[in-house]
Amino acid sequence: MTLDDLRRDIDRVDEVLVRLLNERARCVCEIGKLKKELGIEVYQPSREKDVLRHVRAIASEGPLGPDAIARLFERIIDEARRLERRVVHGESDGAAHE
Amino acid sequence: MTLDDLRRDIDRVDEVLVRLLNERARCVCEIGKLKKELGIEVYQPSREKDVLRHVRAIASEGPLGPDAIARLFERIIDEARRLERRVVHGESDGAAHE
Numbered sequence: 001m002t003l004d005d006l007r008r009d010i011d012r013v014d015e016v017l018v019r020l021l022n023e024r025a026r027c028v029c030e031i032g033k034l035k036k037e038l039g040i041e042v043y044q045p046s047r048e049k050d051v052l053r054h055v056r057a058i059a060s061e062g063p064l065g066p067d068a069i070a071r072l073f074e075r076i077i078d079e080a081r082r083l084e085r086r087v088v089h090g091e092s093d094g095a096a097h098e
Numbered sequence: 099m100t101l102d103d104l105r106r107d108i109d110r111v112d113e114v115l116v117r118l119l120n121e122r123a124r125c126v127c128e129i130g131k132l133k134k135e136l137g138i139e140v141y142q143p144s145r146e147k148d149v150l151r152h153v154r155a156i157a158s159e160g161p162l163g164p165d166a167i168a169r170l171f172e173r174i175i176d177e178a179r180r181l182e183r184r185v186v187h188g189e190s191d192g193a194a195h196e
Contacts, residue, residue: 025162026161027108030104063127
């Protein structure tokens, strides 16, 4: 396999990753709407811990390993929280995390 | 759909995300080995820009949007570079980015 072949493989994986990240985000928006209806707080640290525990547990086989996977999911959760806040409060927390 | 249903959906998406992130990482390791053989530098900013341009271009349809997708991929690229360095130099840059 050449460098170009491998880069094409990565581009294809990235296309699926973008699709899945947006699918996840759509679930997060639905959760935001539900929480708004039910009057539940967006930030639920125990659920965030469960998500990290779950991905760590299934990450042990791959080359990234649990720590790198957890770092990436901390960011995914961060973006999810930002999106959910927008759904629930119409808030934009802008560039606060940059 | 209940909150629990939606959370189960997210857990399932996360499982596929972990699998894909590791599949991407395996390609990155192969690229690292090739670069080592060919004596090419790990850090190739023009390729990193291409990756970001690519994911931005396909991110416009979803709720996350191009900026959030690009932020997430900056982290994915960061982890990829860290892994590639380990493959090429046997380096560990440890907790330098934490």
